[in-house]
Amino acid sequence: MDLIIDALSVKLGKRTVLDDVSAHLRPGRVTAILGPNGAGKSTLVKAAAALVDRSTGSVRLDTQDLATMDARARARAIGYLPQDATVHWNIVAGDVVALGRLPHLGAHAAPSPEDRAAVDRAMHDTETSHLADRPVGELSGGERARVLLARVLAGEPRWLLADEPLASLDPSHQIDLLARLRGYALGGAGVAIVLHDLVQAQRAADDALLIADGRVVAFGPVAEVMTADMIARVFDVRVAPLDDGDRRLLVPVGRIYAA
Numbered sequence: 001m002d003l004i005i006d007a008l009s010v011k012l013g014k015r016t017v018l019d020d021v022s023a024h025l026r027p028g029r030v031t032a033i034l035g036p037n038g039a040g041k042s043t044l045v046k047a048a049a050a051l052v053d054r055s056t057g058s059v060r061l062d063t064q065d066l067a068t069m070d071a072r073a074r075a076r077a078i079g080y081l082p083q084d085a086t087v088h089w090n091i092v093a094g095d096v097v098a099l100g101r102l103p104h105l106g107a108h109a110a111p112s113p114e115d116r117a118a119v120d121r122a123m124h125d126t127e128t129s130h131l132a133d134r135p136v137g138e139l140s141g142g143e144r145a146r147v148l149l150a151r152v153l154a155g156e157p158r159w160l161l162a163d164e165p166l167a168s169l170d171p172s173h174q175i176d177l178l179a180r181l182r183g184y185a186l187g188g189a190g191v192a193i194v195l196h197d198l199v200q201a202q203r204a205a206d207d208a209l210l211i212a213d214g215r216v217v218a219f220g221p222v223a224e225v226m227t228a229d230m231i232a233r234v235f236d237v238r239v240a241p242l243d244d245g246d247r248r249l250l251v252p253v254g255r256i257y258a259a
Ligand SMILES: Nc1ncnc2c1ncn2[C@@H]1O[C@H](COP(=O)(O)OP(=O)(O)OP(=O)(O)O)[C@@H](O)[C@H]1O
Pocket: 012, 013, 014, 015, 017, 035, 036, 037, 038, 039, 040, 041, 042, 043, 044
């Protein structure tokens, strides 16, 4: 299922936060959504998950408009991992992850063996099985972030939208998480991730969607979009090349100040 953002504009209060944004995202690929602070990245993923009202335009799964889709069907199709890793109830991690199956359960239905298997798989994949009986309030920021990712994965969505999922993770868990999201995409799902780390974006993503001031600056395969010139233009940083095996990554090394 393609995720098609078509001429999307979003106004929050008096501010136009997204302005005529279009991008055709494909499953089986990881799309990194990149841009400076305040560019509109979080608003874009929220709008793509139908969590903010758009002003004009549409977000579709193939031909189906998300705005008119049944809410449970939409929750099964789109998993959203917010930037803020807060859990408001102090329930145990295993129960938090099990909440990810809610869109699959009938009213008052008990979880099936399939539901339990999906929860176990998600916890295994995020290395959170050992945290199952711990209250989430007692977990470290990184542990909680992995539990919340497990909750989204347990729902087995066709599309996974994650807003800056690396924020509280140490380097090894960052690399693991990106590898896991890549694996999820290779399994046929769509994955779109808001990232600030340009190097990890180059490592993990197939496509990059660059936005600034609520508008699309560039969208396409990472190697074509994330050039030194484009990075300088969008982020005001200069980059240096770093050879990583058979690929060359561009690493931010300095700020460019306007003349
Ligand atoms: N509810 C709101 N009302 C008015 N303006 C808002 C609201 N929410 C966000 N904004 C503004 O919209 C713009 C885009 O916000 P958004 O959170 O989407 O940016 P972002 O690219 O994710 O930023 P960051 O990298 O800092 O997380 C910002 O200027 C922000 O101040």
